[in-house]
Amino acid sequence: MRCLYKDEQICETGKTKLAMFHFGVIASFFVAIVLAETEQTCNSVDGFRVCHFRGVLTEVTAERSRERLEISQLNLLSIKPGAFKNLLIKSLSFADRNHISTLQPGAFSGLSKLKRLHLDSNAVTLVPNLFQELGNLESLSIIFNHINNIPAGTFHGLSKLTFLYLDENDISTINVNSFSGLPKLLYLHLSNNKIASITPASLAHLDELNILYLNYNQITEITPDTFNGLTKLEGLYLKENSLTSIPQEAFRALPALERLHLSNNKITTLHSNAFTGLSKLELLHLENNEISDIRPRAFEGLIKVEDIYLNNNKIHILPDGLFLGLTHLEAVYISQNNLTAVNNAAVQLPSSATIYYSD
Structure with missing residues (x-):
């Protein structure tokens, strides 16, 4: 401190007050720390x-x-x-x-x-x-x-x-x-979000994934590249989304898939070869959609499928040969549609399978 007073006693008093002020600031800081610790x-x-x-x-x-x-x-x-x-x-x-x-x-x-x-x-x-x-x-x-x-x-x-x-x-x-x-x-749960899009191959590095839950989202589209890399996936849950169609080979990247849930979407069309590559699929849920158009060979390749749920849609007709090659098929649930009868021979329903028109 530079003294501006002629009276040295006044000058010394000023120095003392400044030192006491600095000491007070430092002391207050440490007191605050101590109080924080003691008040916790x-x-x-x-x-x-x-x-x-x-x-x-x-x-x-x-x-x-x-x-x-x-x-x-x-x-x-x-x-x-x-x-x-x-x-x-x-x-x-x-x-x-x-x-x-x-x-x-x-x-x-x-x-x-x-x-x-x-x-x-x-x-x-x-x-x-x-x-x-x-x-x-x-x-x-x-x-x-x-x-x-x-x-x-x-x-x-x-x-x-x-x-x-x-x-x-x-x-x-x-x-x-x-x-x-x-x-x-192994298990990824993403249900009840606001997912509208999945970047192609964004899950590719999850090569051990077994179950993927995407129910109750806003997904509008899936492509053949959406699920690239998920070669061990056994269960895919897409219930309650905004899908409008299943394009050709949409699930070709999922060779181990056994259960596919697509119910409660807005699907209107099942394209030919929509499920190509799903040679291990056993359970297919498509109920509570708006399906009115099922193209020939829509289920081609589902050689292990046992149950197909198509109830509560807008189906008028099943194309000839729809169930050809589905040798493990046991039940097709098709109530609450615009169908009253199905020509089993025409659709080539296996003898071991039953079509259920009512719940």
Whole structure:
């Protein structure tokens, strides 16, 4: 401090006051930190000490050995990176009365043994590398979170993930890198979203996927390239979408498919060779559509199919030879159409099969 006073005593007094001011600022800062730590609320929850401050989970430590932790009814908004102190738990849930929205990479560090994570009914915004520390995670549920975007790299590090639940969100599209980094994924749940389009081959790297749920979305079109790479898929669920037709070879990329659900769409036409490549298909649901036009050879190649559901459509006539080669066919359900009888010989219905006109 430069003294502008002739009176040295006044000058020294000014210096002292300035020093005291600086000391007061620094002291206030440290007091704020101490208060934050001392004012945080800590609870004992099923063998864990759970601390939070102003909606942020700040610290979780184990008081005794437990494998499961449910952190509920705390109205949490976020998780401080590093909050989990090397816990050995296998299951963690935030699904009851929290409002977690902002998470950063590192939020789940200290959970190297975790196998199941439930973030249902929050407001999580996905960001790249959010789960990168969870290399042993097998099941991740983020239902009812208003998610509208899946950034590339969101699921990086989840090399053992088998189940992924993203139902009941606002996802509108699936892009090429939406689900990168999931080499072991078997079950993908995307029902009750707003998906209108699936970028061709965007799921191609999910080459172990067994079941794909896309019910209750807004999908208007599928192409022969939509499901490229899903060579092990056994169940595809597309109920309650906005499909209007099934083009030729629409499912040619799914050689292992056994169950196909296309009910409750707006399908009007089944094109010839619509199901080419589905040589293992056993169950085909096409009920509750607007099908009025079934082209010849529409079911060609379905050599293993056992049940076909066509009830509640607008079918007037079945083309000759429609069921030719369907040697495993057992039942065709065709009630609530404009048909009163079918010439079994003309449509080449196998002798082992029955057509049901009423429920």
